[in-house]
Amino acid sequence: xxxxxLRRRCQVGxxxxxxxxxxxxxxxxxxxxxxxxxxxxxxxxxxxxxDDLARLRAMPLPYTGAVPLPxxxxxxxxxxxxxxxxxxEATAITRGxxxx
Amino acid sequence: MSDLAELxxxxxxxxxxxxxxxxxxxxxxxxxxxxxxxxxxxxVITSCYEPALDAAEVATRRYRDGSAxxxxxxxxxxxxxxxxxxxxxxxxxxxxxxxxxxDDAALIERIQHAGGIVVAKHSAFSxxxxxxxxxxxxxxxxxxxxxxxxGGSSSGSGAAxxxxxxxVSIGSDTGGSIRLPxxxxxxxxxxxxxxxxxxxxxxxxxxxxxxxxxxxRTVEDLASFLQxxxxxxxxxxxxxxxxxxxxxGALRQGVAGLKIGVPQNWFLEICDPHIASAVEQAAExxxxxxxxxxxxxxxxxxxxxxxxxFIILAELGSLHEGNLERLDEYDPGFSGHLVNSQFVTAQDxxxxxxxxxxxxxxxxxxxxxxxxxxxPGNPSYAPKLDNMMCQVGDREYFWLEIAARTTxxxxxxxxxxxxxxxxxxxxxxxxxxxxxARPFDEETCFRVGHTYQQxxxxxxLAPPLAVA
Numbered sequence: 001x002x003x004x005x006l007r008r009r010c011q012v013g014x015x016x017x018x019x020x021x022x023x024x025x026x027x028x029x030x031x032x033x034x035x036x037x038x039x040x041x042x043x044x045x046x047x048x049x050x051d052d053l054a055r056l057r058a059m060p061l062p063y064t065g066a067v068p069l070p071x072x073x074x075x076x077x078x079x080x081x082x083x084x085x086x087x088x089e090a091t092a093i094t095r096g097x098x099x100x
Numbered sequence: 101m102s103d104l105a106e107l108x109x110x111x112x113x114x115x116x117x118x119x120x121x122x123x124x125x126x127x128x129x130x131x132x133x134x135x136x137x138x139x140x141x142x143x144v145i146t147s148c149y150e151p152a153l154d155a156a157e158v159a160t161r162r163y164r165d166g167s168a169x170x171x172x173x174x175x176x177x178x179x180x181x182x183x184x185x186x187x188x189x190x191x192x193x194x195x196x197x198x199x200x201x202x203d204d205a206a207l208i209e210r211i212q213h214a215g216g217i218v219v220a221k222h223s224a225f226s227x228x229x230x231x232x233x234x235x236x237x238x239x240x241x242x243x244x245x246x247x248x249x250x251g252g253s254s255s256g257s258g259a260a261x262x263x264x265x266x267x268v269s270i271g272s273d274t275g276g277s278i279r280l281p282x283x284x285x286x287x288x289x290x291x292x293x294x295x296x297x298x299x300x301x302x303x304x305x306x307x308x309x310x311x312x313x314x315x316x317r318t319v320e321d322l323a324s325f326l327q328x329x330x331x332x333x334x335x336x337x338x339x340x341x342x343x344x345x346x347x348x349g350a351l352r353q354g355v356a357g358l359k360i361g362v363p364q365n366w367f368l369e370i371c372d373p374h375i376a377s378a379v380e381q382a383a384e385x386x387x388x389x390x391x392x393x394x395x396x397x398x399x400x401x402x403x404x405x406x407x408x409x410f411i412i413l414a415e416l417g418s419l420h421e422g423n424l425e426r427l428d429e430y431d432p433g434f435s436g437h438l439v440n441s442q443f444v445t446a447q448d449x450x451x452x453x454x455x456x457x458x459x460x461x462x463x464x465x466x467x468x469x470x471x472x473x474x475x476p477g478n479p480s481y482a483p484k485l486d487n488m489m490c491q492v493g494d495r496e497y498f499w500l501e502i503a504a505r506t507t508x509x510x511x512x513x514x515x516x517x518x519x520x521x522x523x524x525x526x527x528x529x530x531x532x533x534x535x536x537a538r539p540f541d542e543e544t545c546f547r548v549g550h551t552y553q554q555x556x557x558x559x560x561l562a563p564p565l566a567v568a
């Protein structure tokens with residue numbers, strides 16, 4: 001049952017909280033030894049940003065057509081704040097707006 | 101003659117040119133002001149006393165022989181995350197406590213070539229994000245109230261400029277680290293467009309967002325310094341080849357005919373009422389000068405804090421991963437961020453980088469209607485060092501929850517953002533307004549900010565410490 005719930009949350013992009021055990025397991029897998037304060041800090045940080053992360057993960061990012069890429073941000077800046085037509089299409093999809 | 105440490109860089113240059121004062125006198129005045137720093141603001145990590153006086157002698161001769169540069173003899177400070185040749189550059193941490201760079205950062209080369217004189221390396225939250233009160237060099241204190249932080253991460257720069265130790269100090273801004281201390285210390289600061297000022301020689305925090313720029317008491321000084329700092333450098337792959345604007349010329353243009361947007365969402369939703377009023381009053385001032393005030397909406401502004409934080413954490417985690425085994429040597433604040441960085445997934449980091457375009461699209465829409473956007477400098481005031489809690493109305497927030505609320509969007513989009521002081525709040529602490537413009541349109545920021553300072557005296561307010 002827990003496994004099913006985990007799978008569902010992963011599928012819908014719902015953030016999965018990091019509890020103390022998960023933080024310790026992940027850090028151990030990387031050879032990191034964390035103090036109790038650091039472990040508590042990670043748990044607290046992830047709790048604090050959980051809703052924000054959920055909102056970010058809920059934003060659609062298309063795989064086909066015009067795909068928004070990290071480099072688009074640099075192009076926009078260098079263009080003085082104007083998108084290319086390709087980026088226009090990608091952003092419209094990401095924002096859930098009709099294609100321009 | 102006024103105490104030279106009280107004067108702006110522009111005023112000093114005028115006096116030097118007129119033969120009414122010399123760089124030796126001005127540098128000496130600033131060094132004298134800094135001499136009591138350790139007992140007050142603790143803004144100075146390293147004083148450049150002797151080399152500064154030597155350079156001032158040279159500058160004084162240049163005025164005599166007619167070879168003075170545009171900033172000749174102007175004393176300035178530098179955030180200690182920015183490399184200075186032959187002067188230790190600690191990053192605000194004992195980890196780099198003995199590092200003496202062989203070369204100046206590109207922007208320092210340019211300011212010195214124009215005649216500027218480094219008088220002090222100013223404190224910073226370690227590596228531009230570390231602990232505000234438990235850093236390796238002790239807490240930097242706000243000259244308006246020594247129990248409070250100046251804000252950061254360019255903490256020493258903000259405190260020293262406000263305390264009249266220097267007219268200008270160079271900081272860096274990845275999520276608000278120039279604008280936050282500028283606002284909380286009652287001085288001005290500009291975060292330039294991403295890529296406008298080369299960051300070669302500036303310790304990186306997050307390469308996708310990092311910028312460097314000046315803090316000063318006047319917009320006029322910001323323009324003079326940015327004029328010599330901006331432009332491409334081959335050693336910085338992120339620096340732009342676009343031509344540099346006429347920043348000092350823009351100061352004379354006024355705001356008549358400009359369309360200035362005021363966001364109706366996000367920026368004022370959590371904001372101290374006095375600060376919100378200052379934004380309204382500024383809009384009225386600009387309207388009276390012939391600007392058109394336009395309400396705007398930035399629909400995805402609520403995403404900016406999370407996008408900014410995840411990008412910063414992912415990139416600082418990469419930059420500092422070679423030191424993970426030295427976690428205990430970082431101060432508690434930075435080590436906490438470094439540990440958190442290890443739990444940011446690659447997918448979330450890439451998602452945040454890709455979502456920058458969504459925030460930029462909101463601003464592109466806004467800038468199709470307006471030339472500039474007026475926002476609060478910060479939603480609250482400098483918090484006390486012993487708890488770092490910011491009060492907004494009857495609620496308190498831990499400073500990291502809201503400090504970047506009004507600043508992150510400019511880093512995520514890459515646009516220029518100016519902070520100028522806008523008076524004192526109900527608690528006699530400084531507050532400010534922010535002015536945003538299109539990428540590479542620093543001229544508009546300066547037009548609006550300089551107009552504001554021509555019509556108000558907020559930038560002339562001095563903290564009790566500086567007056568004493």
